[in-house]
Amino acid sequence: MPLVNTKEMFEKAYEGGYAIGAFNCNNMEIVQAITEAAKECNSPVILQVSAGARKYAKPIYLKKLVEAAVKDTNIPIALHLDHGADFEICKECIDSGFTSVMIDASSKSFEENIALTRKVVEYAHAHVPYVTVEAELGTLAGIEDDVNVAHGSESYTRPEDVEEFVRRTGCDSLAIAIGTSHGAYKFKPEQCTVDPKTGVLIPPPLRFDILEEISKRLPGFPIVLHGSSSVNQEYVKIINNNGGSLKDAVGVPEEQLRKAARSSVCKINIDSDLRLAMTAGIREHLNKHPDHFDPRQYIGDGRNYVKEVVKHKILNVLGSNDKI
Ligand code: G3H
Numbered sequence: 001m002p003l004v005n006t007k008e009m010f011e012k013a014y015e016g017g018y019a020i021g022a023f024n025c026n027n028m029e030i031v032q033a034i035t036e037a038a039k040e041c042n043s044p045v046i047l048q049v050s051a052g053a054r055k056y057a058k059p060i061y062l063k064k065l066v067e068a069a070v071k072d073t074n075i076p077i078a079l080h081l082d083h084g085a086d087f088e089i090c091k092e093c094i095d096s097g098f099t100s101v102m103i104d105a106s107s108k109s110f111e112e113n114i115a116l117t118r119k120v121v122e123y124a125h126a127h128v129p130y131v132t133v134e135a136e137l138g139t140l141a142g143i144e145d146d147v148n149v150a151h152g153s154e155s156y157t158r159p160e161d162v163e164e165f166v167r168r169t170g171c172d173s174l175a176i177a178i179g180t181s182h183g184a185y186k187f188k189p190e191q192c193t194v195d196p197k198t199g200v201l202i203p204p205p206l207r208f209d210i211l212e213e214i215s216k217r218l219p220g221f222p223i224v225l226h227g228s229s230s231v232n233q234e235y236v237k238i239i240n241n242n243g244g245s246l247k248d249a250v251g252v253p254e255e256q257l258r259k260a261a262r263s264s265v266c267k268i269n270i271d272s273d274l275r276l277a278m279t280a281g282i283r284e285h286l287n288k289h290p291d292h293f294d295p296r297q298y299i300g301d302g303r304n305y306v307k308e309v310v311k312h313k314i315l316n317v318l319g320s321n322d323k324i
């Protein structure tokens with residue numbers, strides 16, 4: 001099966017009340033862990049590549065790794081550009097065989113965002129085969145943004161903007177800001193409550209009211225959530241018990257993502273949780289075996305943990321298992 005775009009994936013996900021996992025990849029072990037987990041769960045998957053990943057691994061290596069995974073697993077895989085900053089990088093990826101791109105013009109004005117997104121859409125849709133385009137509206141709520149929101153800031157996506165934006169751009173999916181954010185430190189401790197039993201920080205809930213309003217205005221249209229790692233405390237503990245020092249790392253609770261996946265959210269982006277799993281596996285291995293120096297041994301353990309996380313997400317958060 002060749003690489004696919006996200007059109008059919010999202011149509012089925014919307015209808016079926018589940019979401020497709022979009023996992024960031026930077027090297028061979030991560031590509032293998034994601035696609036082997038998806039294969040074992042009979043799940044479609046999106047492999048996404050950031051500008052940082054392209055710089056780290058070189059685009060040609062990532063492209064070839066993904067091609068190998070497609071051949072090896074024979075499951076529906078979309079190769080997606082994550083956070084494309086301008087028309088040129090989107091064009092380069094489309095020309096080199098990506099099946100989906102994100103143009104992230106969310107930091108620009110509404111009109112500039114529309115104009116740039118429209119330009120990418122025209123290029124991507126004229127490509128044979130058709131390349132799907134994800135756009136973003138609203139600034140992803142980070143810690144500072146969230147504080148601003150309490151004072152009436154415009155960080156969350158404004159539901160009243162979405163119909164005009166989608167109509168004028170022709171984008172295929174829309175990333176929105178409802179309280180998620182990138183990285184392993186999504187909320188300040190003072191924004192959270194503390195679980196009295198475990199001492200673990202419990203973050204404020206996502207703004208499902210905004211999601212619902214947007215879904216009502218865009219019936220049948222796929223919504224994307226970025227910044228959706230849950231920062232599983234089990235892996236944070238392994239890292240910290242093996243020489244690491246991650247303090248107050250907190251993510252989006254999985255039940256909330258499961259709820260989102262049942263609604264119009266068809267794509268959920270996860271990167272930090274894979275980084276934590278890889279780091280936990282490597283730290284644990286090296287701490288247990290100080291005499292080991294074969295990278296296959298410790299990176300192999302990192303790969304096993306990443307695979308475990310991806311399977312867990314597919315089965316318990318995304319609900320995309322057995323959807324091929
Ligand atoms: O959205 C951000 C992703 O986690 C990618 O991060 O730019 O460090 O590769 P990166």
Ligand code: 13P
Binds near residue numbers: 182183230
């Ligand atoms: P996390 O940092 O929450 O994993 O988000 C990743 C992401 O949104 C990539 O675009």
Ligand code: ZN
Binds near residue numbers: 083182226227269
């Ligand atoms: Zn993102």
